[in-house]
Amino acid sequence: MASETIRPVNEAALHAFVDGQLAASDIELVSQWLRTHPDDAARVATWQAQRAQLQVLHRDVLDEPVPIALARALRPRRFASWPHMAAAAALLGFGWIGGWATHAASPATLVADGLPEFVQEARVAHVVYTPEKRHAVEVGADQSKHLIEWLSRRLGAPLTAPDLSAQGYTLMGGRLLPGEQAQSRAQFMYEQASGERVTLHVSVFGANAVPASTSFRFASDDASSSFYWVDGRYGYALTGKLPRASLEALANAAYAQLLPVTASGSGVRTR
C-alpha cells in the first residue's frame, strides 16, 4: 500500500502547507499524505478557504487616505500642542497672533518651524518615497492619463504634471498622499538619467484654508531643498537634493507651466 511508505505528517506541517511555509522538499510529501488521508485533506481545504476569505477583509482600508492624525503621530513632539505652537509663534515674532482665531481655522498657514504645513508634508514625503526602488510611484507615467484623472478626482481640482524633460527629468508617475485636515495630496516624481529624483508635491486647499499667496520661497536642510509657492487654491513644493541653482531652474520650468491654469483656479487645463 502506497500510503505506508509516506512518513506520517504532523499537524504543524499541515498548517505550514496552508500558510506556504513548508520547505519545498516537504510539499510533495504533504501532498501525497493528503491524497490518502481525506480527513486531513478536508481540514486543510477548510483552512485554505478561511485564509482566502480573511485576506479580502477590509482591503478597502488599504486604499483610504491616511488620516492626518495618524501621520501626525509620527511627528517629533517639539510642537505637540496648540499652546506650544502659540508660544513658539510669539517667540518667533509672528505678527498674526491677534488674528489667532481666524488662523486657527486655516491651519494651512500654521507653521512649526517657519514652513507652511504643506511644505513640511512635501519634504517628509520626498524623503520617504524617493529612495524606493520598486514602489516609488503608485501609478506610473505609462498610464499618465489615468494618473492625472485619478489624482485630480481625489484632490477635487484639475491637476497637471509639468513636463520637465527639457531640463533632463522624466516623469516617473505619482502617488496619493495624506495631508492636513484629512485632505488628499498628490506627489509627482521625476528622474534624471543619473538616477537623481525630484518630487513635485501638490496641495489643493479648501476655500477657507488657503494660505496667503506666495511667490517662490526656498527652504533647505541637510536632507533636501525645496522651492515652494502658493497660487490660487494650489500649493506646490518642488523638492530635491540638488544645488539651489539647478533646483531653481526646475522650479521655474514647473512654475511657468502651472501658472496659466492656476491663476484663476478654473483655467483651461490640458488633461
Added chain:
Amino acid sequence: MGVEQALPHIPRLRRYARLLTGNRERADDLLQDTLERACRKWSLWQPQLPGPQGSIGSGLRGWLLSMMHNVFVNQVRAPPNETALDDFGEDAAHEPFAHTADRLDLQAALLQLSPGLREIILLVCIEECSYAEAAQVLGVPVGTIMSRLSRAREKLRELMDETAPRSTVEPTLKLVKARPADHGL
C-alpha cells in the same frame, strides 16, 4: 532617517488594527497609540542586519506590529464599556453596503475569538508572517504559535458552521479527492 519611515506602513497597520478591534474608531485609536509609542521608543529600533530580504520580523513592520501588540494587550486588560459585538454592529452600520453576508459572518466570528487567537490568525493569514516572525511579534515561543493557530482555525470553523448551517466553505481543493484507485483501500 527617523520615525517617518513608518509612514508607508500605516495603511496595512490600519487594516490589521481594524480587524483586531472590529471598529473603525477604536482601530485608529489603537494605531495612533502605537505610532506614538513607536516615536517614544524609536531609539530602540535597530534594523537587524541578518535575515532574508523582506522578512518582516527583522524589519520595521514587525517592530511596529509588536508595538501594537503591547498597546493592544494593555487595552484588552482594561477594556472599554462596550462589548466587541456592539462595536461590530456599529461598524456594520457605518458601511451598510461594504460587505457581503459571508464577510459579515467571518468578521463576527473573528471578533468572537479570544484576542490572543485573533492576533495569531491575523498575523499569519493577513500579515503573512512566518511562524517565527509571529512568535517574535507576540513574544512567545513558536510552539505556542502553532497551538494557538490550531485552536484559532478550529474555533473559526465551528463559528462559521454555526452561523452558516449550509456551509459556504465547502472543500473544493483538488487534493481532497481521493484517486479512484484509493477507494478500495
